[in-house]
Amino acid sequence: MTDQPPAMNRRERLRAQTFREIEDSSFAIIDAEGVHALxxxxxARSMAMSAPAVYRYFPSRDALIAHLVTLSYQQLATAMSQASEGARRAPRTRVRLLVAAYRDWALRHRRRYGMLFAERAGDGPGQAPAxxxxxxxxxxxxxxxxxIQDTAPAGGTTxxxxxxxxxxxxxxxxxxxxTAPRAATAAIVIWTRVHGIVSLELTGIFDNRTIEAQRLIDLEIDNAIHFLTAT
Structure with a gap:
């Protein structure tokens, strides 16, 4: 017999529901106006609540934003993991799917993506990110x-x-x-290049131009894999 978590009472259910509504309303403000507007x-105004009532859930704005950042990271990571699932697919294909999911999430949640990489209160100089x-x-x-590297007779160092x-x-x-240094290098290069291209894309730098961001990303993936497998 498996242990079942105890059922929540009415008060706990209402608190959990309000907590989710706070998350949804916070994201709605961020999506519409940016994190600075939250x-x-x-x-409290958007939820027809009093500010003291919101403080019962989050002690400060910084605590609320920290929670939203963690939740956004979870959503982004889930999208990437789900997109690259499927052991029957070749690793190269799964890399492309994982990266495509990263870009798609960023384009759908532009202001949340910006929030993830913005400096926040409590982020001191030289402080290692969690x-x-x-x-x-x-x-x-x-x-x-x-x-991918295991299928190629490549050296493991840079x-x-x-x-x-x-x-x-x-x-x-x-x-x-x-992990061999070459594989680690390829991973870091892919992530930093993709992050850079996506960040520029979100600023509109590729608008009304003939350059397609996805083609640049595909090229960076190919270059990183070529470095990884080159003899």
């Missing part, structure tokens, strides 16, 4: 690149001993300690 007072659910998706990208050491530390932080 305040406890603005949120691990996020996106790191799980990053780990999946590493695994796919390792699978040729730069200092960089190789840094890459091994990075792989350790991703819970992938056995």
């Amino acid at each position: 305040s406890i007072a603005a949120l 691990q996020t659910p996106l790191d799980q998706a990053m780990g999946l990208l590493v695994d796919l690149l390792v699978a 040729g730069d001993r200092t960089l190789d050491g840094q890459l091994r530390q990075w792989a350790q932080a991703q819970a992938r300690p056995a």
